[in-house]
Amino acid sequence: MKGLKERILNDVAQDLAAIEKALVENLNPYLPFVSHVAKYIMFSGGKRIRPLLMVLSARLCGYQGDYDKTLSVVFEYLHVATLLHDDVVDGAEVRRGNPVAHSIWGAPGTVLAGDFLLARSIAIAAQTDQIAILEILAHTTAQMSQGEIDQLLRRQDLSTDEEQYMEVIKRKTACLIQAACQTGALLARAPEDQVDALVHYGYHLGVAFQLVDDLLDYTADAQILGKATGTDLTEGKLTLPVIYALNRSTVEDRNRMETIIQQGTFTTREFDTILQLVTKYGGIEYTRKRAQEHIDQAKRYLRIFDVSETRRLLEDLADYVVVRQM
Amino acid sequence: MKGLKERILNDVAQDLAAIEKALVENLNPYLPFVSHVAKYIMFSGGKRIRPLLMVLSARLCGYQGDYDKTLSVVFEYLHVATLLHDDVVDGAEVRRGNPVAHSIWGAPGTVLAGDFLLARSIAIAAQTDQIAILEILAHTTAQMSQGEIDQLLRRQDLSTDEEQYMEVIKRKTACLIQAACQTGALLARAPEDQVDALVHYGYHLGVAFQLVDDLLDYTADAQILGKATGTDLTEGKLTLPVIYALNRSTVEDRNRMETIIQQGTFTTREFDTILQLVTKYGGIEYTRKRAQEHIDQAKRYLRIFDVSETRRLLEDLADYVVVRQM
Numbered sequence: 001m002k003g004l005k006e007r008i009l010n011d012v013a014q015d016l017a018a019i020e021k022a023l024v025e026n027l028n029p030y031l032p033f034v035s036h037v038a039k040y041i042m043f044s045g046g047k048r049i050r051p052l053l054m055v056l057s058a059r060l061c062g063y064q065g066d067y068d069k070t071l072s073v074v075f076e077y078l079h080v081a082t083l084l085h086d087d088v089v090d091g092a093e094v095r096r097g098n099p100v101a102h103s104i105w106g107a108p109g110t111v112l113a114g115d116f117l118l119a120r121s122i123a124i125a126a127q128t129d130q131i132a133i134l135e136i137l138a139h140t141t142a143q144m145s146q147g148e149i150d151q152l153l154r155r156q157d158l159s160t161d162e163e164q165y166m167e168v169i170k171r172k173t174a175c176l177i178q179a180a181c182q183t184g185a186l187l188a189r190a191p192e193d194q195v196d197a198l199v200h201y202g203y204h205l206g207v208a209f210q211l212v213d214d215l216l217d218y219t220a221d222a223q224i225l226g227k228a229t230g231t232d233l234t235e236g237k238l239t240l241p242v243i244y245a246l247n248r249s250t251v252e253d254r255n256r257m258e259t260i261i262q263q264g265t266f267t268t269r270e271f272d273t274i275l276q277l278v279t280k281y282g283g284i285e286y287t288r289k290r291a292q293e294h295i296d297q298a299k300r301y302l303r304i305f306d307v308s309e310t311r312r313l314l315e316d317l318a319d320y321v322v323v324r325q326m
Numbered sequence: 327m328k329g330l331k332e333r334i335l336n337d338v339a340q341d342l343a344a345i346e347k348a349l350v351e352n353l354n355p356y357l358p359f360v361s362h363v364a365k366y367i368m369f370s371g372g373k374r375i376r377p378l379l380m381v382l383s384a385r386l387c388g389y390q391g392d393y394d395k396t397l398s399v400v401f402e403y404l405h406v407a408t409l410l411h412d413d414v415v416d417g418a419e420v421r422r423g424n425p426v427a428h429s430i431w432g433a434p435g436t437v438l439a440g441d442f443l444l445a446r447s448i449a450i451a452a453q454t455d456q457i458a459i460l461e462i463l464a465h466t467t468a469q470m471s472q473g474e475i476d477q478l479l480r481r482q483d484l485s486t487d488e489e490q491y492m493e494v495i496k497r498k499t500a501c502l503i504q505a506a507c508q509t510g511a512l513l514a515r516a517p518e519d520q521v522d523a524l525v526h527y528g529y530h531l532g533v534a535f536q537l538v539d540d541l542l543d544y545t546a547d548a549q550i551l552g553k554a555t556g557t558d559l560t561e562g563k564l565t566l567p568v569i570y571a572l573n574r575s576t577v578e579d580r581n582r583m584e585t586i587i588q589q590g591t592f593t594t595r596e597f598d599t600i601l602q603l604v605t606k607y608g609g610i611e612y613t614r615k616r617a618q619e620h621i622d623q624a625k626r627y628l629r630i631f632d633v634s635e636t637r638r639l640l641e642d643l644a645d646y647v648v649v650r651q652m
Contacts, residue, residue, distance in 0.1 A: 033475050085437050088414075111411050111437055112475045115444070119467035122448060126461045134460050135452045141445035145438045149359050152434055 004323065008316050011309070012052060015069075019051045022069045023076060026124060037113035041101050042080050049209070050075035050180045053317070057184025057198050060302075060310045071128060071187060074121040074137070075180040081121070082144055082176075084114035133183050140179040147171025155236035158246065158258055165243055166207075173213075174206030181205075197301045201314070204298035209321050211291040214239035216325070218275055219284060224325050230271040233261060240290070241283035242274070248281045291322050330649065334642050337635070338378060341395075345377045348395045349402060352450060363439035367427050368406050375535070376401035376506045379643070383510025383524050386628075386636045397454060397513060400447040400463070401506040407447070408470055408502075410440035459509050466505040473497025481562035484572065484584055491569055492533075499539075500532030507531075523627045527640070530624035535647050537617040540565035542651070544601055545610060550651050556597040559587060566616070567609035568600070574607040617648050 009016075023042060027035050051072035058068045087100040088107045101110045118141065125133050150168045154160050181202030185195040217232045218241050232239050238246075238261075246254055257277055260270045278284060298318045305311050335342075349368060353361050377398035384394045413426040414433045427436045444467065451459050476494045480486050507528030511521040543558045544567050558565050564572075564587070572580055583603055586596045604610060624644045631637050 033479060034472070085441060088433060088437055107414060107433060108478055109475065111414055112471045112478065115411060115471040116468055116475070118441070118444060119464055119471060122460065123464035123468065126457055126464055129457050131452055131455050131457065131460075134448065134457075138445050138449035138452055142442055142449065145441040145445060146360070149435065149438045149442070152438065153359060 004316060004320055008313065008320055011313055011316075012056075015052060015055050016048060018069045019048055019055065019072055019076075022073045023051075026070065026073050026077075026120065033109065034113045034116045037084070037101055037109060038077075038080060038117055041083055042076065048076060049317070050079055050177060053177060053202065053205075053314075054180040054184040054187075056310055056314055056317075057181040057202075058188045059184075060198070060305055060308070060314065061185045061188035061190035061194050063184070063188035065187070067128065068184070068187060070124060071133075071183065072180075074124050075176065075183075077117040077121045077124075078137070078141065078144075078176060081114040081117040082148070082172075084110050084117070086148060128187065130186060133186055136179050136182055136186075140175050143171045143175040147173075147175070151237060154238070156262065156264075157238065158261065160238045160243055161247075162240065162243055165238070165240055169207060169210040169214075170203075173210035174203050177206030177209060178202035193304060197304050200301040201298045201318075204294040204301070205318055205321060208291040208294035208298065208318075211240060211287055211294065212322055212324065215241060215284065215287050215291065218278060220325060230266070230274075233271070233274065234265055236264070240287045241278045243283075244286045245278040245281035245283035249277060253277050253281070288322070295319065295322050330642060330646055334639065334646055337639055337642075338382075341378060341381050342374060344395045345374055345381065345398055345402075348399045349377075352396065352399050352403075352446065359435065360439045360442045363410070363427055363435060364403075364406060364443055367409055368402065374402060375643070376405055376503060379503060379528065379531075379640075380506040380510040380513075382636055382640055382643075383507040383528075384514045385510075386524070386631055386634070386640065387511045387514035387516035387520050389510070389514035391513070393454065394510070394513060396450060397459075397509065398506075400450050401502065401509075403443040403447045403450075404463070404467065404470075404502060407440040407443040408474070408498075410436050410443070412474060454513065456512060459512055462505050462508055462512075466501050469497045469501040473499075473501070477563060480564070482588065482590075483564065484587065486564045486569055487573075488566065488569055491564070491566055495533060495536040495540075496529075499536035500529050503532030503535060504528035519630060523630050526627040527624045527644075530620040530627070531644055531647060534617040534620035534624065534644075537566060537613055537620070538648055538650065541567060541610065541613050541617070544604060546651060556592070556600075559597070559600065560591055562590065566613045567604045569609075570612045571604040571607035571609035575603060579603050579607070614648070621645065621648050 024039075027038060051069075054072040054075055055068050084101055088110055101113070122134065122137060125137050147168050147170070150164075151172060154164065154168070178199055179202070181198040182195060185198045190198075214232065217229055217239065220229055233242070242257070242261075246257060249257065257274055260266050260274055263270075266274075295318045299315050302311055302314055350365075353364060377395075380398040380401055381394050410427055414436055427439070448460065448463060451463050473494050473496070476490075477498060480490065480494070504525055505528070507524040508521060511524045516524075540558065543555055543565065546555055559568070568583070568587075572583060575583065583600055586592050586600055589596075592600075621644045625641050628637055628640055
């Protein structure tokens with residue numbers, strides 16, 4: 001599957017370069033402090049999946065203008081703004097292998113830099129003169145903060161069920177990825193059926209993306225992932241692998257897991273116990289299966305478009321989401 | 327001067343009631359948690375000066391529609407979002423006489439509730455279908471976070487001069503008040519000269535408002551103000567009264583003030599020493615004079631409008647800004 005990643009990276013090399021350029025240019029004239037905080041988190045190994053999806057969605061709908069790269073940065077800025085605020089919220093220490101922003105600049109600077117990125121995003125989107133795009137951004141930002149609040153309120157809540165978990169990931173992750181695809185279509189002034197198709201593609205891709213993220217927190221190589229596995233549980237976040245396992249385990253095994261989870265922190269050995277039980281009760285397999293289903297759905301929605309290099313790229317990106325190792 | 331306040335309150339009673347209603351209605355369908363945090367800070371004695379200015383500005387420009395009250399809440403929500411994030415930033419303990427939100431709900435919930443209010447504001451503004459209004463909001467939000475960052479970076483910086491201080495208060499306070507007035511004019515589709523006049527009115531009113539706020543932190547009755555005086559200095563904020571005094575004092579008196587300021591915390595007696603020196607070197611008088619000049623300017627810009635009850639109200643509001651005790 002390494003071939004897939006390399007093929008994608010080769011095909012999007014030019015777009016990625018243009019996106020990187022736009023990410024810097026749209027930030028530079030502003031306060032050095034914000035640029036500094038934002039760049040620290042923004043240029044430390046992000047995958048640019050959101051801007052890329054916007055650019056490719058616009059192209060799939062025949063966009064010929066030159067505002068796509070600029071507008072696409074909005075989806076990275078919003079993502080980074082969320083990361084900055086989340087780092088304060090989560091109390092996480094490491095992100096993408098580096099110390100989190102707030103441990104360097106303090107919570108205040110981190111919160112304000114996030115606010116600034118949000119404001120810049122709206123300003124950039126306003127340049128399109130398309131109110132619909134601004135409405136999407138407003139809706140998305142509201143959903144994302146609601147999702148984060150839900151997650152916060154459910155910390156260590158062992159009664160969280162699959163449906164509640166899905167609500168959270170729809171809001172905190174799928175919504176922004178969906179918005180990126182939808183905005184691409186709107187920028188291209190695509191007909192309604194194409195906009196709808198990309199909304200659904202983005203939604204399913206986004207759900208799968210988060211499912212795999214949550215999975216990797218159990219199964220990944222920490223070296224490749226850039227952070228320790230088991231981080232979600234230490235932060236009190238119950239994700240699908242463990243939710244599924246908790247519901248299917250014997251009372252005895254459930255008690256063993258609950259005791260460890262409620263501790264808040266745990267040893268490598270304790271996490272191994274959790275991982276074994278989660279695997280034993282099918283939590284890993286089930287989550288991977290659900291992710292694959294969403295990817296299949298996502299790709300199905302692309303069928304209304306003619307076969308093209310761009311369509312194939314969007315299909316490849318979907319496939320890559322489930323096989324990625326970080 | 328108590329008569330002025332009562333006259334204003336009497337004249338705007340109906341508008342204020344409609345604004346209060348809109349503030350609740352536009353929040354209610356959302357997450358109980360956010361409503362809870364937002365309402366705690368929003369319904370604990372705010373003056374609604376920003377929504378009121380928007381409504382009156384629209385009316386002054388002949389607005390006849392029914393979206394003014396709804397749109398006006400944006401300027402209270404943005405203000406409250408800033409307060410929520412500032413409370414985290416400042417480490418303040420008391421706001422309007424009550425414990426600050428983050429000491430009750432924690433920094434994470436407070437940050438996210440602020441994000442949510444920001445998102446709601448953009449959604450409400452998007453309903454106007456006027457991109458120009460969204461551009462103003464984006465610009466304003468960016469300016470406000472820049473202003474807060476500037477202020478943060480200048481904490482306890484004894485070399486801050488009047489010009490740098492003015493830059494901060496333009497961004498963190500005047501910009502939003504200006505935006506409220508400008509948005510009112512735009513909602514009414516007012517001609518350019520009227521929009522400009524209200525931009526300038528709002529700007530000068532906003533500057534005066536913050537100058538008086540900073541003044542009250544030295545001179546107010548803590549009981550009426552709803553928080554202890556001297557809070558700015560304990561938070562490391564150097565405002566005009568002390569900046570002016572520091573620049574005009576003898577080396578000896580400057581050293582006395584600097585020693586106390588650099589401590590971070592100080593006794594009532596030490597604050598009295600600062601207050602005496604600030605008064606002695608004219609910091610109080612100078613700040614009040616500057617505030618009055620800005621109010622005079624603000625009122626001058628209203629002259630292009632015909633005399634009307636609304637114009638008189640906007641003049642009264644300007645006058646009230648300098649005489650208020652809280």
